[in-house]
């Protein structure tokens with residue numbers, strides 16, 4: 001790692017601060033002022049305008065207290081809804097459409113509630129987000145209203161090549177001016193169980209402070225948009241086919257120590273949290289995933305659903321597929 005990169009990952013941990021509630025409508029003042037002011041630098045965009053960039057600091061979730069939040073045991077409906085499916089000629093065209101979709105939802109939620117809560121996965125998704133950091137979106141999106149989370153994370157240091165945070169930071173977050181206090185990385189100093197508990201407590205705190213909405217149907221947190229990928233085995237987040245974690249009904253965030261895909265130790269959102277989301281974009285590209293896309297979206301009935309077939313958000317789900325990934329449909 002070069003010295004500038006090493007510096008970028010240094011001092012990633014910030015102390016949790018009391019968050020003000022997010023305004024229910026857009027207002028002239030920011031919904032909350034991070035106590036730790038992000039270090040701001042600037043960069044010329046392709047539009048030749050100047051945007052500010054936050055430093056590499058993220059807010060690390062390491063909350064230990066018992067925040068009072070109604071824990072819901074709500075049963076999640078297993079009924080499968082019809083999901084939209086968009087097939088693009090190339091991954092390049094897909095990435096343009098994904099940027100527009102994300103920017104439109106950002107505008108909608110910022111107008112409606114003064115904030116946009118976005119969940120990222122790791123893997124190939126991050127590359128497909130590259131158009132968001134280009135014109136026109138890099139300048140038009142209200143990045144100050146974004147709150148960023150991870151659907152799953154590997155239990156490794158944030159500067160480790162396997163870290164989903166590092167992947168997102170390098171490919172996306174370092175290029176847009178989201179306040180560093182609104183980027184919720186896991187506490188990488190804890191073992192898997194502790195990191196999952198800590199992330200869940202952090203989410204509960206954000207529900208209590210109205211940063212995160214709650215689903216009235218399920219009682220679980222309702223993120224505005226989850227941007228998910230899918231593995232060639234049909235896994236989403238770190239929820240793998242045949243693993244008992246796919247049936248978790250009560251926890252918001254859980255951990256796995258025997259992930260079939262390395263690294264073995266990870267934390268992950270559970271299905272009740274994934275499916276309480278308002279919108280989900282499921283982004284799948286490449287011929288290597290065509291088999292499982294064919295199975296997941298095909299007509300064959302099976303009692304053993306793949307994890308990807310269990311994804312069903314409250315408002316809308318769209319499959320973003322390139323032609324190769326859709327070739328077996």
Ligand SMILES: O=C1O[C@H](COP(=O)(O)O)[C@@H](O)[C@H](O)[C@H]1O
Pocket residue numbers: 121122123124125152153154164228229230231232235236237238261
């Ligand atoms: O391990 C993981 O894999 C999935 C899929 O990754 P991809 O590179 O095949 O797209 C990813 O969505 C998840 O976040 C990650 O931890």
